[in-house]
Structures are given as C-alpha cells and as structure tokens.
Amino acid sequence: MFPLLTLAYKLLVNDRAKFTALTVGLTFSVFLMVLVTSMFVGIMQRASATVLNTGAPMWVMDPAVTTVANSIPMPDYVLDAVRSMNGVRYAVPLYSGGGLVKLDTGIYQSVTVLGLDDTTLFGRPYLIEGKIEDLYADDAFIVVRDTEFTKLNNPKLGTTFEINDHRAVVVGIAEVPVSSLFGIPTLYTTYRRAIEDIPSARFTLTYVLVQPKDAAAVPEILRQVHELGYRALTAQGFRKQITSFYIYQTGVGTNILIMTIVSFLVGLSISGQTFYTFILENLERFGALKAIGARSYELISIILFQAVLTGLTGYGLGVGLCALVIALAKLRLPDYAAMLTYLNLGLAFMMVLIIAGVSGYVGVRKVIRVEPFDVFRG
C-alpha cells in the first residue's frame, strides 16, 4: 500500500498552489475553532474560580443558585443539619458576597469578599506574604494578587482601606490557581467579619462546604440535602452547573457555537472546493489509471489519504498557531482567559476529520463515476 500512498502524497504536495490553499484554509479554520473554544473553556474556568480555589469537594446551596456569584443566603440551621447528616466528615460555612472598598485616593472599587470558617479557615488561599493566623487580628483581610490586584493600588502588608465603611487591614497577600471572571479584586476574611462588614439580609449563610467521609457517601449526602429542601453538588457538578448557565441562559454559548460553526464551514468550503478542483483537474488521469488497472478502492485510498493528510497538516498547524497566540497573549496579559484542553482539541480534531471526510467524499464520488472508456472517447 505504501508505494500507492507515496504516489498520493506526491500528487498532492507537488501541486504546491493547491496544497498551500488547502493547508492555509484548514489551518485558519482549526485556529479559529480551537481559539474560540479555548476562550470559552478559559472563561468557564474563571466563572468557576471560587469553586476551584476553595477546593471543597461538595457544596450545599439554595436550589435557585446558578453561579457562585449569584448566591442566595440560607438560614443557619442548614449548616447544623448538614453537619448531622450520615457520611459527612465535616461541614463549614462560606460567605461569598460583594463589597465596596474606598481607597486612599478616595476612589471606590468593587471587590468580591469570601468569608472563611472562623474555626478552620477551610478554603484559605496560598499566602505569598504574611501569616494565615493574622487573619484573626482586628479588621484583617487577605488580598489576592492577580491581574485585578492593581485596582487596589498594589496594597502591601499593613495597608489600610475602608470596606463598606469599616476599617480593613491587609495582613496577607495570596495567590490562587484561577483568577475571577468579573474583573474585580478578591479579598478573604473570616466568616464572622464578612457578615459584620458586608450588609446582608436576614440569612447570611451563602454556602456550606462539605467534606464527605468517602466517595461512597456522596450520593447519600446529595439525597439528604435534597430532602432538606436544598441542593448539594460536587465541585465538578457545581462547575457543570455554572457552565450550563453560561451556555444556555446567556448568549455566550450561542455565540461560541456560531463562531465554531462558521470556522467549520470556512474550513469545509475551502477544503471541499479546492479538493473538488484538484479532482476535476486530474479526473481524466484518474480514468487513465483505472484503464491501466487501478481498482476503485485504490483510487479511493489515494483520495482519502490526501484528504486526511491535508486535514492533519492543517490541524497540527492550526493547533500550533493557536497555542502560540495564547502563549503570546499570556505574556502580555497573564490572566488571559483561554486554555487548550483535550476536549476542545478533540472537538477540533473531530471537525477536521469531518472536513476531510466530506472533501474526500466529494472527490471519491467523481472518481468512482469516471469510466475508463471516457478516456478513450476523449
């Protein structure tokens, strides 16, 4: 089979203009598909930043909660009820809300405030400056150093500011794996201080973070929380719910889908058109090959090999280009929200295979129908 594939390779690559057009078209198409889906994955990861950074395996929340940001406070008894459930090793409260910081300059800046359980500080971030026990000091807050850090005028240990008219002191600078989506700085403090400083309604318990005894206990905990009238989700389930919200209840999913389809159609049209022209130009020669003694399946394998080869070349170059663009963007914007995952690489690969398949099919149909007798007829 290999001599035949060498022939296919030479027929394709030696036609430099068409091979270049095919490769550039597919590269561009793959680049767009991968970039758009990578941005989507990056944005979704940012939307789940609190879930990822906190590291809690299970979350209990009001059933109407769709994302971490639009939390609905629950009564305090929920925490006690969850703690008493079978399969729960421990459960702690988490406060998540928005505050307003007044800087030295007199400028106001919105922030996200996360209140950690006073006893355990479960879900605390990794400190790069300061000591975690200082969080128990008066008015203590930890500031996350991410791209939004500068919006608080690059605070240092000991820097003071006002938050909702309460004094705040920076006792730690932290780093988190994933920055927030919403472009505002994140502060950590204790649960008790958070509910004191941030205006709240009658209920203050935003989430209950649960550590199950083991993985087998998870379904039972989900059931018991459901019976209580609330919703428990695993961290992965919560991330799925957040992603679903953005896909189905905002325009993000539709726009990403449209962009991906457009990229796919661009690749398909360029590849299909160029391939069709390539086959048409060589149709009589393929007929001559049939006359000489080439079987149909051999011609099909030549065409499919060419289609797959161009598809894979375009895929490799497209993914490489996309990775390069994301890397360059991250050099300039460290928190640039785009990331390559096996899922979007796989999705693009599937689409390239479809493009190659359709392009190949267009060519195969023509070649199968050509009669060697037509070669003699001229």
Place this chain on the structure above:
Amino acid sequence: MPTPAIQARGLVKWFGEGEARTMAIRGVSLDACFGEMLYVVGPSGSGKTTLLSILSGILRPNEGTVVVKGQDIWHLSKDALAGFRLATIGFVFQDYHLFPRLTTAENVAIPLILRRRPWPESLASALHYLDVVGLKDRADLPPIKLSGGEQQRVAIARAIISNPEILILDEPTASLDGETGRRIVEFVRTHVLTHERCIVIVTHDSRIAEFADRTITMEDGRITGEARGG
C-alpha cells in the same frame, strides 16, 4: 501459424435503450496475434474506439466473447479484470494522460506502483525504460516541459514498463506532426514489437500505414475490410 493473443467473436455493443439505442459494434469477430502489429482504421464514428475498449477489457460488450490467453476476459469480476489489464495490457492514450505534477520517471513508474512494487525499485525500472525510449536525461522533468513527441514516448515507456503482452495505442499520432508521428510508430515497430507481444493501433493516419502487419477497416460498427500490411 502465429499464436492468437486476442480472439474476439460475435461482438455486439449498443448504447442507450429503446428509440435512443445506437448500435456501435455489429457482430465483429477478429484475431490479433503475437508478433503482429494490427491496425484498426476507419472514419470517425465507425466503432474503432468502442472495439478497442471491448478488446482491452474496459467496456463490456452486450454480446460476444473476448478470449485472451485462453480466458474469456468478460467472465472475470471487475477487480479481476482490472488486475488482468494491469498484468497483460499496456495502454498509450491519445492525449497521453501523464500527471503534470509528477516527474517523467514517476509517471512511467505508475503501473509498477499499482502492482505494489517498492517506490525506489519502480523508479529504477522507469529509468531503464526511459533509456529505452531515449529520454533518460528527461527523467526528472515534469511532462509539461517535454515536446509532444517526447510525451508520447514517455507514455509508451509507461505502457511497456510492466512488460505487457498486449499493447493498445489509441490514435498515437493524432497530437503529433507528421514526421514525429511517423518516427514514434517506427520506434514502436522497431523497439517494442516482439514475438511475445501483440500491438493493436487505432488510427486514421494513413502516413503510418507502412508499419502495419495487417489492417482492419471498420465502417458503421462492422469490419468492412482486412488487408495484409498498411
């Protein structure tokens, strides 16, 4: 008594059905022998090309048989027939049908490549046959850089590279000037025709008539004449 390479009996071929039916071949029988250069001549539309296609296993007749080396080729399956053509018949097409993006040597090597011979071995053999047709120094050029006569010789090299017992040439001089065409057929007569090979040429070029061993004349789908020589 020369050994027959091709024995065709009672060939009938029509195209279309009902009122649109057109008779192309009407009961043709002929023999083509090893060591013989057989011409099929006749005006356009007389059925020469259709007959050539039937004899070479490309176009199935509606009636009749074609026996090559003792086997009725039209009882073979489609794939077996393709294999038979590859092994037994060499084709030289009127328009050459050389791949413009391959080198001359690669074009010549195609029948061997279709027979799964390794690429280097096929190319080495192609160089040998290009040497036979006097074009070894053009091996690395694309066919488009060659003259019409040279392209025809490349097509001949491609046709004989797998050492077929039957060579089919369709209007080999149609795209060439008179002198070049004459030299090409003379070359085939001198260097390609052997006792183990039968050559069938469809032509209506009377300038090459002198090279024929036997000439069959066709008109309206029938053989209307047969003569020794051109």
